[in-house]
Amino acid sequence: MQRMDAAPFMPEENSPREAEDALQQLGGLLADDMRRCNQTIIERMQSPVALIPELAAHIVAAGGKRLRPLLTLAAARLCGYEGERHVRLAACVEFLHTATLLHDDVVDESTMRRGLSSANAVFGNKASVLVGDFLFARAFQLMVEDGSLEVLSILSRAAATIVEGEVLQLVTQNDLETDEARYLDVIRGKTAALFSAATEVGAVVAEAGAERQAALARFGLDLGMAFQLVDDALDYAADPDRLGKSLGDDFREGKITLPVLIAFHAAEGEERAFWERTIGAGEQEEADFATALSLMRRHRAIEQTQARASEFAHRAKAALDVFPPSPLRESLLASADYTLHRGR
Amino acid sequence: MQRMDAAPFMPEENSPREAEDALQQLGGLLADDMRRCNQTIIERMQSPVALIPELAAHIVAAGGKRLRPLLTLAAARLCGYEGERHVRLAACVEFLHTATLLHDDVVDESTMRRGLSSANAVFGNKASVLVGDFLFARAFQLMVEDGSLEVLSILSRAAATIVEGEVLQLVTQNDLETDEARYLDVIRGKTAALFSAATEVGAVVAEAGAERQAALARFGLDLGMAFQLVDDALDYAADPDRLGKSLGDDFREGKITLPVLIAFHAAEGEERAFWERTIGAGEQEEADFATALSLMRRHRAIEQTQARASEFAHRAKAALDVFPPSPLRESLLASADYTLHRGR
Numbered sequence: 001m002q003r004m005d006a007a008p009f010m011p012e013e014n015s016p017r018e019a020e021d022a023l024q025q026l027g028g029l030l031a032d033d034m035r036r037c038n039q040t041i042i043e044r045m046q047s048p049v050a051l052i053p054e055l056a057a058h059i060v061a062a063g064g065k066r067l068r069p070l071l072t073l074a075a076a077r078l079c080g081y082e083g084e085r086h087v088r089l090a091a092c093v094e095f096l097h098t099a100t101l102l103h104d105d106v107v108d109e110s111t112m113r114r115g116l117s118s119a120n121a122v123f124g125n126k127a128s129v130l131v132g133d134f135l136f137a138r139a140f141q142l143m144v145e146d147g148s149l150e151v152l153s154i155l156s157r158a159a160a161t162i163v164e165g166e167v168l169q170l171v172t173q174n175d176l177e178t179d180e181a182r183y184l185d186v187i188r189g190k191t192a193a194l195f196s197a198a199t200e201v202g203a204v205v206a207e208a209g210a211e212r213q214a215a216l217a218r219f220g221l222d223l224g225m226a227f228q229l230v231d232d233a234l235d236y237a238a239d240p241d242r243l244g245k246s247l248g249d250d251f252r253e254g255k256i257t258l259p260v261l262i263a264f265h266a267a268e269g270e271e272r273a274f275w276e277r278t279i280g281a282g283e284q285e286e287a288d289f290a291t292a293l294s295l296m297r298r299h300r301a302i303e304q305t306q307a308r309a310s311e312f313a314h315r316a317k318a319a320l321d322v323f324p325p326s327p328l329r330e331s332l333l334a335s336a337d338y339t340l341h342r343g344r
Numbered sequence: 345m346q347r348m349d350a351a352p353f354m355p356e357e358n359s360p361r362e363a364e365d366a367l368q369q370l371g372g373l374l375a376d377d378m379r380r381c382n383q384t385i386i387e388r389m390q391s392p393v394a395l396i397p398e399l400a401a402h403i404v405a406a407g408g409k410r411l412r413p414l415l416t417l418a419a420a421r422l423c424g425y426e427g428e429r430h431v432r433l434a435a436c437v438e439f440l441h442t443a444t445l446l447h448d449d450v451v452d453e454s455t456m457r458r459g460l461s462s463a464n465a466v467f468g469n470k471a472s473v474l475v476g477d478f479l480f481a482r483a484f485q486l487m488v489e490d491g492s493l494e495v496l497s498i499l500s501r502a503a504a505t506i507v508e509g510e511v512l513q514l515v516t517q518n519d520l521e522t523d524e525a526r527y528l529d530v531i532r533g534k535t536a537a538l539f540s541a542a543t544e545v546g547a548v549v550a551e552a553g554a555e556r557q558a559a560l561a562r563f564g565l566d567l568g569m570a571f572q573l574v575d576d577a578l579d580y581a582a583d584p585d586r587l588g589k590s591l592g593d594d595f596r597e598g599k600i601t602l603p604v605l606i607a608f609h610a611a612e613g614e615e616r617a618f619w620e621r622t623i624g625a626g627e628q629e630e631a632d633f634a635t636a637l638s639l640m641r642r643h644r645a646i647e648q649t650q651a652r653a654s655e656f657a658h659r660a661k662a663a664l665d666v667f668p669p670s671p672l673r674e675s676l677l678a679s680a681d682y683t684l685h686r687g688r
Contacts, residue, residue: 049508051515103477107470126451129473130511133447133480137503140484144496152488152496159481164393167474171395 023065023338026074026331033073033087034066040091044138055123055131059098062114067335068198069094071223074335075202075216078328085205088142089151093198095139096155100162100194102132107170108253151201158197165189174254176264176280183258184225187232192224199223215322219332222316227339229309232257236293237302248289254282258308259301263292266299306340313340367409367682370418370675377417377431378410384435388482399467399475403442406458411679412542413438415567418679419546419560422672429549432486433495437542439483440499444506444538446476451514452597495545502541509533518598520608520624527602531572532565539568559666563676566660571683573653576601580637581646592633598626602652606645607636615639650684657684 027034045056069090076086104110105118106125112118120128136159143152169186172178199220203213235250236259250257256279264275274295278288296302313336323329371378389400413434420430448454449462450469456462464472480503487496513530516522543564547557579594580603594601600623608619618639622632640646657680667673 047504047508047511049511049515051511052508100477103473107473125469126514127511129447129451130507130514132477133444134504134507134511136477136480137500137507140496140500141504144493144500147493149488149491149493152484156481156484156488160391160478160485163474163478163481164391164396167391167393167395167471167478170470170474171393 021334023331023335026070026328026335029328029331030070030073030077033077033090034070036084036087037066037069037073037090037094040088041094044091044142045095045135047134051123051127052131052134055119055127056098056135058116058122059101059113059119060094062116064114066094067227068097068194070335071195071198071220072202074328074332075199075220076206077202078216078323078326078332079203079206079208079212081202081206083205085146085148086202088146089201089205090198092139092142092146092155093194093201095135095142096159096162097194099132099135099139100166100190102128102135104166106132107166108249110249148204150204154197154200154204158193161189161193163189165191165193169255172256174280174282175256176275178256178261180258180261183256183261186256187225187228188221191228191231192221195224195227196220211322215319218319219316222312222319223336223339226309226312226316226336229258229305229312230339230342233259233302233305233309235259236296248292251278251289251292252284254279258305259296262301262304263296263299266301267295271295309340313337365678367675367679369671370414370679373672373675374414374417374421377421377434378414380428380431381410381413381417381434381438384432384486385438388435388486389439389479391478395467395471396475396478399463399471400442400479402460402466403445403457403463404438406460408458410438411571412441412538414679415539415542415564416546418672418676419543419564420550421546422560422667422670422676423547423550423552423556425546425550427549429490429492430546432490433545433549434542436483436486436490436499437538437545439479439486440503440506441538443476443479443483444510444534446472446479448510450476451510452593454593492548494548498541498544498548502537505533505537507533509535509537513599516600518624518626519600520619522600522605524602524605527600527605528569530600531569531576535572535575536565536568539571540564543567555666559663562663563660566656566663567680567683570653570656570660570680573602573649573656574683574686577603577646577649577653579603580640592636595622595633595636596628598623602649603640603645606648607640607643610643610645611639653684657681 041060045060046053072090072093073086101113102119105113105120106128109120110118111121119131123131139155140152143155165186165188168182169190172182172186196217197220200213200217203216208216232250235248235257251260260275260279264272264279267275274288274291278284278292316336317333320329320332385404389404390397416434416437417430445457446463449457449464450472453464454462455465463475467475483499484496487499509530509532512526513534516526516530540561541564544557544561547560552560576594579591579601595604604619604623608616608623611619618632618635622628622636660680661677664673664676
């Protein structure tokens with residue numbers, strides 16, 4: 001992917017209120033598909049070993065917006081698909097996502113997820129690692145039942161790419177030498193790869209042809225980039241009640257995200273020393289997070305991160321130009337705006 | 345699987361020395377295949393994210409006997425296969441196995457593996473969880489490249505079953521109410537399922553037909569049961585230098601294995617209280633492991649466990665009756681005896 005200029009950017013986008021409504025509209029258009037997808041998720045996370053569905057239910061039932069499976073369902077329908085395969089594949093996508101969440105929370109030592117105690121906090125790291133593995137294996141069983149080698153290829157590649165992004169994130173932790181290109185590699189892997197695979201497999205089951213398949217893969221990729229950029233901004237800017245996890249987790253873990261890079265590269269003297277101590281050396285005191293927030297405000301780090309997210313969302317929307325206007329297309333366009341305005 | 349009587353059992357088996365030689369002979373017969381398999385393993389564990397091959401090399405290079413990929417190669421050749429697909433699938437099987445080892449060591453908090461520091465001890469739990477995920481994803485990519493949905497079905501089912509066995513093991517930890525049937529479920533899942541899948545996919549690529557495929561799946565399953573029973577005996581009986589990990593790990597973790605169940609069910613009064621304290625309640629002191637060993641000697645728990653392993657090895661060997669005699673078949677039969685006499 002090319003670097004984009006950080007020049008002022010005026011996206012044509014819906015207002016926050018309109019964006020929320022639009023996402024609900026997308027869910028409304030796909031309500032029947034989504035209901036069957038949720039049913040598949042519940043059915044296929046079962047196991048004779050009771051702890052598996054128990055732990056899986058903790059994270060699956062906690063909900064979240066099911067954005068990724070919604071994207072698979074929407075992509076298939078946008079391509080005129082009228083069968084049933086997209087429902088099972090949407091469940092696969094959610095299983096892969098849930099598996100990575102379980103392992104992420106272990107890796108990040110998180111205690112909160114979606115406003116509830118994280119699975120590792122309730123059931124322990126061991127069970128979270130293993131149930132993540134189970135959901136991963138189960139996702140592949142579902143794909144095999146579907147029987148498309150192309151789908152299997154897209155999703156197995158995505159699974160490997162997700163992990164590469166996460167390992168890269170682990171390696172760059174506390175490393176202020178990390179540049180923006182490398183940061184973008186991290187989020188492309190850990191987040192955008194699955195968004196892209198989610199939309200692409202929708203096109204594949206619909207046998208939509210190369211152009212539309214590529215367009216939907218592109219849409220998912222850029223949407224995922226926008227989504228993660230906003231996520232990284234929210235860790236320094238969200239209303240904690242809406243965020244559903246502790247504010248400042250990224251800061252405490254020394255994660256190199258765009259807000260940090262922007263503030264660090266704008267810093268001199270004492271400010272630079274602040275970032276080198278708190279992020280570079282990981283030595284933090286109680287008051288440091290408040291200082292980090294004020295330095296970010298000074299350098300407009302959150303606004304700049306949001307602007308980068310807007311660019312990606314704009315590109316995502318442009319990718320859908322190959323489709324004729326329809327209520328579903330408009331809802332997908334609006335869902336791109338939603339990623340920019342959500343509280344997570 | 346049926347319960348078998350624990351009646352005295354006189355297996356017709358090779359001596360320890362002959363068994364070692366036989367395993368070497370199996371490796372010798374398949375030396376060329378194994379060399380190409382190792383090459384595939386090295387090539388396909390690469391990633392632009394350097395920590396991934398670095399950590400993978402730590403565990404892959406540490407070696408082990410590559411028993412599982414050897415079984416895939418042997419099964420394919422035994423069925424007269426002359427192509428190349430079995431090499432890649434053998435590498436898949438080893439990747440799946442390595443992924444589970446990485447996660448196991450995190451779950452068990454192990455510090456040693458194959459006589460070296462475990463990957464989690466060197467690289468940390470986080471990296472071990474993620475690189476395990478990577479190898480798992482990469483295994484599926486290799487299967488997709490192979491292109492057989494039947495192979496994908498066998499190995500994705502095995503992957504889910506392995507995890508079910510491991511979660512069941514976690515659940516039964518410290519639980520002296522666990523009966524032998526449940527213990528057998530644990531080892532069938534965590535170990536025998538992959539042995540069985542490893543041999544079965546060898547038959548599948550060779551298009552060996554239903555009877556031979558079922559025979560090889562059966563051979564792998566019973567061999568895996570024997571292998572794990574011996575493994576569980578060794579934790580109380582091995583020469584620590586040969587074991588390659590700390591003796592008594594299972595005891596300290598409160599794992600319910602057959603030696604413990606035999607000693608516990610033979611115990612009364614003080615002995616029973618000993619197991620309830622050390623395994624049931626997990627309260628252990630320095631001298632307890634030596635006491636555990638002496639109680640096991642008193643009740644011949646290791647010999648009885650070994651006898652159960654012999655039964656499974658015997659059944660494994662019987663499954664190969666459908667194949668005409670050949671040097672490869674004799675080596676496979678001898679490898680079953682090897683599992684009974686190994687130091688791990």
